[in-house]
Amino acid sequence: MDCAYFDAGVCRSCSLMGDPYDAQLAGKQRHAEQLLAPFGVGTWHPPVASGERDYRNKAKMVVGGTVDAPTIGILDADGHGIDLQACGICSPGHRSAFPVLARFIALARIAPYEVASRRGELKHLIVTESPDGELMIRFVLRSTEPVARIRKHLPALLAELPQARVVSANILPEHKAVLEGEHEILLTEQQTLPMRLNDVTMHLRPQSFFQTNTAIAAALYAEARDWIRDLAPDSAWDLYSGVGGFALHLATAGGARVTGIETSVEAVASAELSRSDAALERVRFEAGDATAFALGAAPHEAPALVVVNPPRRGIGPELAHWLEASDVSHVLYSSCNAASLARDLAAMPSLRPVRARVFDMFPQTTHFEVMTLLART
Template sequence: MAKQKHIIPVRNGEKLELTVDSQGSSGDGICRYEGYTIFVPGGLPGDQVFAEVIKTTPRFGVTRVIERRVASPDRVEPPCPVFAQCGGCKLQDLKYEKQMEFKVGVVKDALKHIAGLDSPSIRSIPAEQTYHYRNKGSFAVQKHGGFLRMGFFKQGSHDVVSTEQCAILPDPTNEAKEWIRKLLIKHQVSVYNERRHHGLFRELVIRHSAQTNQLLIGLVTTPGEFPDEFLKDLVAKEPRGRLNVCGIVQNINSQKTNVILGNETRVLWGVGELSEKLSDLSFRLSLTSFFQVHPEQTIRLFETVAEWAKNTSGRILDAYCGVGAISLWLGQSGLRVIGIEELPQAVDDARASATANGIDSCSFQQGKVEEHIRKFKGQDIETIILDPPRKGCAEKVLQAVAEISPQRVIYVSCNPSTLARDLARLEGYRVDDITVIDLFPQTQHVETAVLLNLRDA
């Protein structure tokens, strides 16, 4: 039998009047036209737009809004002057309570269609601080017409959108970014061209401590040296002192990829780490180590995990532990935790933080989770915490979890799709609690924590 041919009711260049009825997980508006799915970037549910079709496929089309004729009742004025161009924040124009509804809906939809969990109950924890919260900024650089752009990529491209003030970053980070940008211009430091793989300066990374207000500045480069006069200005007392900079480092990245950071870091001035404090715990953070970006909401996340893990009498395995933040949060109450982390610098940070906080119930092992986790089979592991990167857990890791068979699994995820995929693979467990914690206000990104218990327990 011949395959049924999809009928596409629109053509490229056609102009349509559309009403947006929902949002996809990307944050883009979605509408239906004669049964055909059409994406409306920048559209919100309730918007009535006049738009041009710019792309068609058998499954969906994409439009460009020419005119918004009726605005959604949930639309607000975004504070960022480059919001419409920048791909960093996609929900600034949506009321915050509706942002939370959107994020819960994205998680619920993924769990239903991928994990087969129909209408799960999901708790949500909104943020009190919805702007100027982000403790780390990574800024791309690009020469354009003699002007040095420094900022974030335009949505769907590698064109940099430059702005002096990013609304989700604290003021010291924005000011430090402009300081470095002007120094690069003043001393004519060459900027990396990703097409030609030529030039020195690749990216600027700034960490900010909400507790101390200090900054750690990372200059990401190809192998090479900065001009002497640039370094002289860089380490001068001002504005470094006024900005409360604790350290300036150079990170060497020789890869011909879009990966931001390389494996080698050298200190140019001060120290190579930043100290951050959450509640009564202090953490050492190197430039390359992962740490959650919203301090206040990170505490809410850790409190949620701690509530689920508090009755653990055996040991806890914290897979993908990063700088050991969750491990140490649990360890301060006496719980015994073993953390596994691939990045050596993050493990060094975790061990240093354990010592600084006087916590001896936590230990950390360096290596890939899939290579280390199997050796814990037959040991007294009662709880396993999985906090993987966006790609989710390697299948070998989930197989090892099933073999170890802990009483409970706590899964922390920043990607609803891979979360749902992995939950479906943990067949021996039932989902008992799902909580969305908003660590990324104004963006489409979602953080979810899930509690699973053994089905036969």
């Protein structure tokens, strides 16, 4: 894939841009195999390739420039906006929406935030596209000052962008390098974006995490369900469950009782709505810390299967040591950082990876997802 922004040196976010895709995928496979070699993976399945472009379902864009000529993209080293509206890894739905949103910023007079002077209001635009082409649009603002104007002009935005299902204002008053604040104001009647993957529909609320690459996420969840189906566990925990992707797919694979644990209250609300819609009575979700939940369980409460899908830091020593000492017979570990996966596996020598597979969730970058099935020896 070629990118004019990368070639011009204005955006280097995709560090592998321009490298042949086959070479990218082979390099990720090689890296994963090297990191997990000490643990004797039983079977490496072929890596799952992504489309090279148009793959991101979520665009997290910094807004710069002026109210009459806003930029949607990133900031340069001096804090000036660089416009990336034609970014090739964003979905076509994103690229169609960006010019409309730029016009709306001018119409509603939402001044872009200036990092140097700490003036202005609009910090980021976060736009998510569902598999059905619907959009969730979030305006990340310094204060609630522009909200009334956004409400006033929202009908014009929805008329020009009818695929916008959910629109919200997120309030981030602090001057710090974070993407969003805690306070969310829903501006549309619809509050969730349906994300239909395989035969499961998940309802995404504004502050809920969802895998970045829809096609690869669908492949990941389908593979997890296939790996688990033959094990036929009677009970399972999905730790770091997010909006319930793994839990809901596992629940449709058999009759296991599944408990999902996630720190984000918004994600838990999303998962509960999806569970109710699917009438999956043997699935439940709770808001809480994954490690604390496991350490607080009685020995007889340990399930046959534990699914973990942690952030880049991994599950950490406490949870790894608990799993090592437990009676859990299988662990399904989906990792976005093979280095932290390797550290966690070193702390669980009784749980051997019997199969593994790389899923290229992030083409044009060095990042990837790797899923392993661990069995107790």
